[in-house]
Structure formats: structure tokens, C-alpha cells
Amino acid sequence: MDDRSKADSVISSFFNQYVEKISFYKSLLVAVENECHFTLAEQEISHFTESRVKDHQSLWKKLNQRKGNAQYSSVEDIEDDIVDVCGVRIIFHYPTDQHEIKVLLESIFDIQDVKCHSGGQEHTQNQPIGEWGYQLPLPDYIGTHYRGFVKPKIFQEHFEDLSAADRRFAAGTMIEIQVRSILDDIWARYAHSIYKSEVPTHESQGAMLRKLRVGLEGVREVTIEMQKFAVREEEESNRKFETNDEVGTCFRKLIKAECGVEYIDHRGVSSEALRYLLESIDKSTPGSLHKLIKSYNFCDGPDSKYEEIRRLYGPVEFNIVLYLIDRVLLCHNSQDEAILEKEAVPAKRKMQILMSTILWMDKLLRSSFVWKLKLASTPSQKNPMKGLEWLSRARQHGMLTKGNELDNKDKAILDELWNLFENHDQRPIKLAFAMSSRGMIRDVVRERQEVNRIIEELIVTPNFRSQKKVTWMEYK
Numbered sequence: 001m002d003d004r005s006k007a008d009s010v011i012s013s014f015f016n017q018y019v020e021k022i023s024f025y026k027s028l029l030v031a032v033e034n035e036c037h038f039t040l041a042e043q044e045i046s047h048f049t050e051s052r053v054k055d056h057q058s059l060w061k062k063l064n065q066r067k068g069n070a071q072y073s074s075v076e077d078i079e080d081d082i083v084d085v086c087g088v089r090i091i092f093h094y095p096t097d098q099h100e101i102k103v104l105l106e107s108i109f110d111i112q113d114v115k116c117h118s119g120g121q122e123h124t125q126n127q128p129i130g131e132w133g134y135q136l137p138l139p140d141y142i143g144t145h146y147r148g149f150v151k152p153k154i155f156q157e158h159f160e161d162l163s164a165a166d167r168r169f170a171a172g173t174m175i176e177i178q179v180r181s182i183l184d185d186i187w188a189r190y191a192h193s194i195y196k197s198e199v200p201t202h203e204s205q206g207a208m209l210r211k212l213r214v215g216l217e218g219v220r221e222v223t224i225e226m227q228k229f230a231v232r233e234e235e236e237s238n239r240k241f242e243t244n245d246e247v248g249t250c251f252r253k254l255i256k257a258e259c260g261v262e263y264i265d266h267r268g269v270s271s272e273a274l275r276y277l278l279e280s281i282d283k284s285t286p287g288s289l290h291k292l293i294k295s296y297n298f299c300d301g302p303d304s305k306y307e308e309i310r311r312l313y314g315p316v317e318f319n320i321v322l323y324l325i326d327r328v329l330l331c332h333n334s335q336d337e338a339i340l341e342k343e344a345v346p347a348k349r350k351m352q353i354l355m356s357t358i359l360w361m362d363k364l365l366r367s368s369f370v371w372k373l374k375l376a377s378t379p380s381q382k383n384p385m386k387g388l389e390w391l392s393r394a395r396q397h398g399m400l401t402k403g404n405e406l407d408n409k410d411k412a413i414l415d416e417l418w419n420l421f422e423n424h425d426q427r428p429i430k431l432a433f434a435m436s437s438r439g440m441i442r443d444v445v446r447e448r449q450e451v452n453r454i455i456e457e458l459i460v461t462p463n464f465r466s467q468k469k470v471t472w473m474e475y476k
Contacts, residue, residue, distance in 0.1 A: 006072075006073060007067045007071065007072045007073070008067070010072045010073065010074060010075060010077070010078065011063045011064070011067055011072060011078070013075060014063070014075045014078045014079075015056070015059065015060060015063065017075070018056065018059060018085070019056055021169075022053060022056065024166065024169070024170075025053040025085070025086050025173070026053050028086065028150075028170050028173060029051040029052070029053060029086055029087075029088065029175075030051070031155060031158035031159075032051065032086075032088055032150060032155075032175055033049050033050070033051040033088050035108055035154065035155065035158070036049055036088055036090060036105075036108070036177070037049045039104050039107070039108055040090070040101065040104060043100060043104065045092065045094075045097045045100060045101065045104075046092070046093040046094060046097070047090055047091060047092045047093060047097070047101075048091055049088060049089065049090050049091075050088070050089050050091075051086075051087065051088045051089070052087055053085065053086055054084060054085045054086075054087075059082070059085070062082065063078070063082070066081065066082075079174065083147050083174055083176055084176045085174070086173060086174070086175050086176065087175070087176040087177070087178060088175065088176070088177045088178070089177075089178040089179075089180075089185075090177065090178070090179045090180075091180060091181070091182050091185045092179065092180075092181055092182070093181075093182050094223075094227055095181065095220075095223070095224055095227060096227065096231075098144070098179065098181070101179055102144075102146075102179075105146055105148075105177060105179075107154075108150070108151055108154045108155075109146065109148035109149065109150060109151060109175065109177070110148050110149045110150075110151060111146050111147070111148040112147050112148045112149070112174070113146075113147040113148075114144065114145070114146055114147075115144070115145045115147075116143075116144045116145075117140075117141050117142060117143050117144070117145065118140075118141075118142050141184070141187070141188055141191065142180060142181075142184040142187075143178055143179060143180035143184055143188065144178075144179045144180070145176060145177070145178050145179075146176070146177040146178075146179065147174055147175070147176050147177075148174070148175060148177070149171060149172065149173070149174065149175065150170065150171060150173075150175065152167070152171050155170070181220070183216045183219055183220050183223075184216075186212075186216060187209070187212055187213055187216055190209065190212060191209055194209070234287075236286060237285060237286050237287035237290075238285050238287055239285060239286070240284050240285055241275060241278065241284050241285065241286075243275075244268060244271040244272045244275050245268075245271065247271050247274050247275040247278065247289075248265050248268065248270070248271030248274070250286050250289060251263070251271070251274060251289065251293075251321075252264075252265075254286075254289060254290050254293050255293060255298065255320065258290075258293050258294060258298075259293070259298040259299070261298055261320060263319070263320055263321075265321070269363045269364050270319060270321035270322075270364070271321075272363075273321060273325060273360070273363075273364050273435070273440070274321050274324070274325075276435070276439075276440040276442075277324075277325055277328065277329075277435070277440060278292075279439075279440075280438060280439030280440050281328065281439075292324070292328075293324075296323075296324065296327050298320055298323070305327075306320075306323055309323055309326055309327070309331075309427075310323070312427040313365075313427055313428055315367060315370055316365050316366065316367050316370050316371060316428050317365075317366035317367045319366075322364070322365075322431070325431065325435065326427075326431055329431065329434040329435065329438055330427075330430060330431060330434055345418075347399070347406050347411060347414055348399055348400065348403070350414055350415075350418050351391065351396065351399060351400060351414065351444075352400065352436075352441055352444050353418075353433075353436045353437050353441060354391060354414075354417060354418065354421060354436075355391065355442075355444035355447075355448070355451045356435075356436035356440070356441045356442040356444055357421060357429075357432045357433045357435070357436045357437075358432075358451055358454050358455065359442050359444070359447055359450060359451060359454070360432040360435050360436060360440070360442070361375075361428065361429065361432040361454075362450075362454045364432070365428050365432065369461075370428075371426075371428045371429060371432075372457070372458055372461050373461060374426045374428065374429060375424075375426075375429060375458065376458065376461050378420065378424070384417060384420050384421075385458075385459060386413065386416075386417075387413055387414070387416055387417025387420070388417070388455045388458060388459065389455070389459065390410075390413045390414075390417075391414075391417065391451075391455065392451065392452045392455040392456070397448065400444065400445050400448075401445060421433045422437075
């Protein structure tokens with residue numbers, strides 16, 4: 001048998017086998033396309049997929065065109081030469097996704113070969129250069145073609161109804177996966193229709209294709225710039241705040257944009273408190289702050305939630321930061337409500353929380369004389385003066401810095417003061433305690449002198465002076 005006759009025999013054998021297996025190829029490609037789609041969709045990659053088994057008439061024509069140059073001597077020669085019998089195409093929308101698509105394809109296929117097409121040339125390289133793919137105008141087809149076999153473990157569910165022989169056949173079938181952008185797909189479809197036409201290509205068609213490529217490259221340039229802008233915006237949205245000023249500036253912009261509210265933090269304390277809050281609930285980014293603001297209604301009409309809570313603070317001067325902190329920490333059924341730990345709080349932690357509470361009351365609650373009167377007006381049997389005097393004494397400093405232990409009498413004093421703050425019914429005091437007990441603890445060691453100053457001012461308020469002062473010796 002001469003070479004031509006042998007090639008004809010091999011082609012016939014391959015073609016007959018192919019025709020018998022067309023339905024199998026189609027069912028295999030359904031599984032492959034679905035797996036590709038679901039894998040990319042899980043990673044939120046915007047795309048669409050399509051698949052096709054080569055038409056048997058088209059295959060016959062291609063075999064006869066190639067048999068002279070290919071010199072087919074076996075079925076394996078044909079399988080090595082014609083690798084697009086079964087194909088899946090993935091068209092992606094965003095340039096940066098092509099790199100992740102490569103990784104995902106490698107997770108479900110045993111990739112045997114990668115060809116990158118650009119400018120009418122085929123390159124043996126793994127990816128287009130650069131994060132954004134090809135950015136220079138190119139005159140011809142652009143796309144990346146992967147060729148490989150399915151991984152049986154990944155497709156086990158799809159293959160469970162197949163016979164052992166069919167499973168082996170499926171695992172040994174070469175799949176071509178074409179990956180290209182939606183812009184390159186537009187060009188390729190028009191070019192393919194001209195290339196496949198039985199009518200000779202007209203010069204004007206080539207000119208139109210060149211114009212189409214230039215136009216698409218202009219669109220590509222704009223979309224890349226838009227995606228770069230989106231990436232920068234996302235990075236900025238996820239960047240953690242570093243200073244109080246950053247928090248305050250961002251809050252003012254967001255509250256103005258979302259609610260039309262002008263807010264100025266004259267003393268900077270509200271910005272500081274807001275930063276502490278965001279850090280305590282793990283939302284210390286512009287994006288998280290934006291979502292938090294959108295969760296609440298800042299309208300201050302007569303029947304609004306804002307006005308309802310504002311009345312609970314009167315006559316303390318109220319503002320939108322106080323309102324936000326109150327909604328997060330004190331309002332029931334709030335989606336951001338923090339849960340106060342129920343287990344026993346160590347003595348050192350109690351001291352830190354109480355000192356932090358005192359600092360927040362003095363710094364955040366404007367018209368501070370009001371909350372001092374509210375605290376001093378506590379019923380006499382629960383008067384905080386004794387505990388506050390104890391808390392301000394220098395001896396307690398060692399508890400915070402050196403870990404000194406408290407004796408039972410000290411613990412009793414501390415517990416009484418703790419219970420008073422924990423169960424206080426005045427909203428401003430409840431808020432300050434909630435702030436500290438739920439993670440917004442100030443650096444009380446560094447601010448110890450400030451704590452003592454506030455306690456001294458508290459003790460000389462009229463309501464405190466009217467009560468019997470107990471000396472330290474009487475307390476012991």
C-alpha cells in the first residue's frame with residue numbers, strides 16, 4: 001500500500017470513529033463547559049462560555065486538505081495534528097481576569113500546551129505580557145489557546161454513569177480551551193466569517209477589519225483605564241485608617257454624600273471616638289464606614305429615630321457621631337450590635353474599662369457638667385464617690401503597670417464601682433461604659449493623670465459635696 005492509500009485508510013478509520021462518537025463528544029463538552037463556567041463563576045469572574053464539537057463535514061474537508069502535507073500514517077498522527085475536535089471558548093470581560101482564568105483552568109485540566117496568538121503570530125508563552133494584557137494595537141487575532149485533558153477527579157461526578165471504557169476515552173480526549181477578551185471575540189467573529197466565506201475576500205473587507213481593530217483597541221484602552229480606576233478605588237476603599245483626621249475627613253464626605261448633612265468636628269474628639277469604634281468592630285476602612293452609614297437613617301425630623309435617641313441624652317449636646325455609636329452599641333436588633341462578653345472580667349481589665357469610661361464621658365459628652373451631675377445623682381446607697389476615690393489613688397497604678405494583685409477589700413470596692421457603671425440607667429453613662437467594655441479602651445496608663453483630674457472635678461460637684469465623704473481609712 002502506497003503512502004497515499006495508507007493515508008486515505010487512516011483518515012477513513014479516524015473519521016468513522018469520530019462519527020460514531022459525536023454524541024459522546026457532545027455530552028463530554030456539556031460537562032466540560034459547565035465545569036468551566038461554575039469554576040469561574042465561583043471566583044466572580046465575569047464571562048460567558050460556549051462549546052462545539054467539530055462538524056463532521058468540516059472535519060472531512062480539513063482531513064483531505066491536510067493529508068498531503070501531514071503524511072498521516074496512523075490515527076494518532078491525526079489526533080496530534082487536528083486538536084480542535086472538541087473545543088470550549090471562554091470570553092472574559094475584564095483584562096485582569098485572564099491571569100486568574102489560567103490558574104483556574106490548570107485546576108481542572110492537565111494542560112499539555114499553551115499557544116498565545118497575537119498580531120498574526122503564535123507564541124509559545126503562558127500569558128500575554130503585563131497585568132492588563134496586550135495594550136498596543138495589533139492587526140490580527142488575539143487569544144490564548146490551552147490544550148489538555150480533563151482531570152478525572154474533578155469530573156468524577158460527570159463520569160459516574162459512564163462505562164470504564166468510556167471514562168478512559170473521555171480522560172484521553174484532547175480538549176481545546178480558547179480564552180479571549182470580549183473585544184477580541186468581536187473582531188474574531190467578523191474575521192472568521194470572512195475567512196470562512198466561499199467568496200474571495202474583497203479589499204474593502206480587509207480595510208473594514210483594520211478599522212474594526214483600531215476601534216476595538218480604542219475601546220480596550222478606555223476599558224483598561226476604567227478598570228485601573230476601579231482598582232484604585234477598591235484599594236482606597238479597603239485601606240485601613242491610620243489617623244483620627246483620616247476617619248473624620250472620610251466621615252464628613254460620606255455623611256454629606258449619603259445624607260446631605262454638614263458635620264464639623266470642632267474638637268476632634270468625635271473623629272477619635274469614631275476611629276476607636278471602627279477598630280473595635282473591625283470596620284476600619286472607608287468602604288466599611290460607608291456601609292455602616294448606609295445602615296442607619298440620619299434624618300433628624302421630629303419623629304425620626306435620630307430625634308428619639310437624642311432625647312435620651314438631653315441636655316447633653318448631641319451629634320451624629322454619638323448617634324452612630326449609640327446605634328451600633330446600644331440599640332437592640334442592630335445588625336452591628338456588639339455582644340458584651342458574659343464571662344468574668346479580670347480585675348485589671350475592669351480598672352482599664354472604668355478609667356476609659358471616665359475619659360470618654362469627659363471627652364466625648366459635650367456639656368460635660370450635665371453627665372457629672374447625672375453620675376453624682378446616683379442613689380446614695382450606690383454612690384460612686386468612694387470607688388472613684390479608690391480608683392484615683394496612686395497605689396492602683398501598680399495594678400495596671402506591674403500586675404500587682406488586689407486584696408479582697410480592694411476587689412469589693414472595684415466590683416461595687418463596676419456594678420454601678422454596668423447597670424447605670426442614664427443613657428450618656430451607659431454609652432460611655434459600653435464603648436469601653438466593648439473594645440473602645442483608651443490608653444489609660446498614658447492618660448492616668450487625666451483620669452485623676454476628672455475624678456477630682458467629679459468629687460467637688462455640688463451633688464457629691466452634699467453627700468457624706470468617706471475617708472480612705474474608713475473605706476479600709
